[in-house]
Amino acid sequence: MSAYFHLYLCGRNAAEWLISMRKRMLAAEILLQVLCIFIFSCGKCENNLSDTEAGPRIYIDYEKSFFNDFYIEENYVIFECKYTIVSEENEPKNIKMEGEFREDREGGLITEELLKATDKETGDDVFEIFPGENRIIVLYTAAHGTEMVKQNRLLPETRIYCI
Missing domain, CATH: 2.60.40 (Immunoglobulin-like)
Incomplete structure (x- = not known):
């Protein structure tokens, strides 16, 4: 392994890269959760009820x-x-x-x-x-x-x- 590659993995650049990657993963996870909540809540709208449920x-x-x-x-x-x-x-x-x-x-x-x-x-x-x-x-x-x-x-x- 070259010294440059080793410094990249262990040095400051690697830490910054991991931190920014964690932030992106957290943002993606939150977005996915919001999207799931939105999709599953749409099935509970009153307009989608059958006649027997709606009265x-x-x-x-x-x-x-x-x-x-x-x-x-x-x-x-x-x-x-x-x-x-x-x-x-x-x-x-x-x-x-x-x-x-x-x-x-x-x-x-x-x-x-x-x-x-x-x-x-x-x-x-x-x-x-x-x-x-x-x-x-x-x-x-x-x-x-x-x-x-x-x-x-x-x-x-x-x-x-x-x-």
């Missing part, structure tokens, strides 16, 4: 729901939608609904984007939902913009709130 639900059956029509009365645009709402609850629940009409606002048909739903028959914004399938006709009303054309014939992005 009963109220949701829209999009296969049986559709946008029906829209019309303009005075300075208001009225959108009519027919929903089939399924409740897996054991008792009746009251809900409110909102529809997001972003494309129609951007296209100039209406001036507001987020609209509250009202019952076509009663005009109330609270809907009583019974266990099983519920069919309701909903009206969304917004101030009329500058255009006369609806952007599409799809249901709005709809949110349900239990109250």
Whole structure:
């Protein structure tokens, strides 16, 4: 062995090299532990629970729901939608609904984007939902913009709130 090689292994450079290597190994170990904790905790999110673990639900059956029509009365645009709402609850629940009409606002048909739903028959914004399938006709009303054309014939992005 050469004297230079021996000094490198036993001298100051070797000690510095070992210390910096230990710091890197410690940093890598901590990073690995944090990564493992993050990966294993993702499986515990509420969104990943099955229906039986999460409890009963109220949701829209999009296969049986559709946008029906829209019309303009005075300075208001009225959108009519027919929903089939399924409740897996054991008792009746009251809900409110909102529809997001972003494309129609951007296209100039209406001036507001987020609209509250009202019952076509009663005009109330609270809907009583019974266990099983519920069919309701909903009206969304917004101030009329500058255009006369609806952007599409799809249901709005709809949110349900239990109250």
